Amino acid sequence: MDRFSWSNGLLEINETLVIQQRGVKLYDGDDKAKLDVGVALLSTHRLIWRDLKNHECCIAIPLSQIIFFEEQAAGIGKRSVSASTSLTLDAKIVIHLHPAPANKEPGPYQQSKFSYIKLSFKEHGQIEFFRRLTEEMTQKRWENTPVSQPIPTATGAQAGRTRAVGIVGIERKIEERRKETDKNISEAFEDLSKLMVKAKEMVELSRSIANKIKDKQGDITEDETIRFKSYLLSMGIANPVTRETHGSGTHYHMQLAKQLGDMLQAPLEERGGMMALTEVYCLVNRARGMELLSPEDLVNACKMFESLKLPLRLRVFDSGVMVVQLQSHSEEEMIASALDNVSEKGSLTAEEFAKLLGLSVLLSKERLLLAEKMGHLCRDDSVEGLRFYPNLF
Amino acid sequence: MSFEWPWQYNFPPFFTLQPNVDTRQKQLAAWCSLALSYCRHHKLYTLDVMEAQESPVFNNKKIERKLSLEAIQVVFEELRKKGNLEWLDKNKSRCLVMWRRPEEWGKLIYQWVSKNGMVNTVCTLYELSNGDDTEGEEFHGLEEWMLLRSLQALQTEGKAEIITMDDGKGVKFF
Known part of the structure; x- marks a missing residue:
């Protein structure tokens, strides 16, 4: 409250009034100021308060002295000793201020233990007032058109975190949110790549188990072996051929065809030498895990079987049904x-x-x-x- | 003497038109011979497609199979190609079945005529189909249109001449 200085209540030449609101009480920090209810005026340069009855009683503070301000919704203010007299807690705007400069004009308070003031809106209007104040603080019009009388401004370092307001604030918030999203996404994918690494380990593990089974055949029942093998079959391919590793087009399909040739041999033999293409598609993609194949790529790869001299063939029945079959079949x-x-x-x-x-x-x-x-x-x-x-x- | 059904008659696929060309040909041949021998056995000369579907030839109640109308049409068309059938209308709903072609009939009749020394004589058509002398002959009871056809066939061969008389038609054999 000691930042205020007495004013005549008149606007300077370049100063324009932005908004005024009746029924505003001032608080020195948390304490009710020893002033009555008055009108709060916001100009492009200053925040002015004038007593409702005694128009001579007028105090002002340059906007440049404001560090930041915030809204305090009705009803959640701390009930201080002096405020206890009022039964209702009105919505307030808390304004934090730089310390008063040494050459400050005299004001109602010589000193104060608080570095902030509050405007209490008895007759509402705090939302619009807050909005206008935000606008003015963003535009900083007092800098562009200095009033004839030099307004003492605090040049002290803007201590602490500046709170962004206005459009800049919104933009900054959006930026922050974007960064946050970015972070989240990259984190999510980090999990995936971790999963991939784990999957590889799992494949290795299953392979070693498979080998052990081979060695220990007889110890385990036939049934269990078969069941386990079916699990292994669906576990898959350690390093699948992908577009990333083998480019696109024919070369990719050729490599893919070779890999298919290797992996389909066993299941084909089990199924009597022939599998429908849909079945192959499911099996292959289950084995590939994350690097899924498109149906088109699969068909194209299967078409390569013959030219690559692989022991598999893609066969199209008259009905249009496509199957993959062993050549020996x-x-x-x-x-x-x-x-x-x-x-x-x-x-x-x-x-x-x-x-x-x-x-x-x-x-x-x-x-x-x-x-x-x-x-x-x-x-x-x-x-x-x-x-x-x-x-x- | 009851009609003896061929083995195919109790073979369910017989009643489905086979998509395989070779198979279908054999199947149709079997159908043709069945249809003709059935007609011969029952002395049928005209057939109605709708009625035919319900007749035992095309409808085997024992194995619950019957030939579809389309398939019957195909069979009849096949018979027509072989010269054993003639459509009576454009809709192909009725047809004449000639389980013996006119030329064959003509031959039979001429054989009988020459056997009985009736060459160079005139006899009526009624005598030929319903006369006491022809009883026991295959052409006995032959429908008139069929008889006429056979005689016309003989006429083109120059072995007979059809004479129109007041009360019907007669024929002179040479």
Whole structure:
């Protein structure tokens, strides 16, 4: 409160009034000032307070002396001894001030133990007042158009953290938030890369276990071995071929095809030499873990099998169904087995055949159709469904 | 004498038109011979496609299979190509079945005529199809349009001449 000096209440030549608000009480720090309710005026240069009744009683403080200010919502102010007389706690604006310069004009207080004052708004209007004050403090118009009378300004170092207000403040906040987001994202990905490292370890581990199983065969039951192998199968590829490592285009697909050739051999043999492309897609991507393949890349890689002389082939059935099959997997054998099965049972539907061979229905149907195409089977298409019979014609 | 069904008749795929070209050809051949022998056995000369579907030939109740209308059309079309069938209307709903082609009938009739020394004589069409003399012959009871066709076939061969008389038609064999 000692920063205020007496004023005549008149504006200087370059000074303009920004806003005025009635019913404002001043606080010296937390204590109620010994002044009555008055009008608070905000100009481009100063914060002025004038007593409501006694217009001669007018005090002012240059805006340049304000360090920062903040809002204090109604009802949460500290109830000091002097404030206890008022029953309601009004919304306040707390204004922190630089120490008064030595050449300061005299004011109502010679000294004060507080370095801040409060404006208590008895008749509201604090929101607009705060907004205007923020604007003025951002624009700093008092610097551009100095009043004729030099206003003593505090040049002391702006101690402590300056609190950003106004558009600059908002911008700064946005910037901060962006940095925060950046940090969060990079942290999140850090976790992922850690996970990848761990995944690699897991693959290594599973591989070593697999080797141990091989050594200790007999100690563990067949069933367990098989189950464990199926786990391992889905664990995957230690260093998958990716676009990052092998560029894009043909070279990438070629490398991919080679890797597919290695990893699909075993599962293909298990499944009788043929797998639908969708099945392959699932298996491959499960094994790759994070470096997922697009269906397109997979098809393109599979198309490379033949030119790379890999023991696998991509086969497109007449129906458009695509399968990956072992090269050794001959059509004649397939047809012969289909014919054998059908002859044995008299007749078969695709579903029954699928069950018999442990194939997918799609594939078993393709086989039956193939055998039909070769003239070894014929069909019976009735309300009961499509059945295949040995071709007796 | 009951009709003897071929083995295919109890083979369910027989009632599904086979997509395989070779298989289908064999299947159609079997159908043609079945249809013709059935008609011959029952002395059928005209067939209605809708009715045919319900007749035992195309509908095997025992194995619960019947040939679809489309498939029957295909079979009939096949018969037509072989000269054993003629459509009676443009919609192809009724047809004449000739389990013996007119030329074959003509041959049979001519054989009988020459055997009985009736060459150079005139006889009516009724005599040929319903006369006491022809009883026991295959062409006995032959429908008139069929008989006429056969005689026309003979006529083109120069072995007979059809004469139009007041109360019907007659034929003179040479």
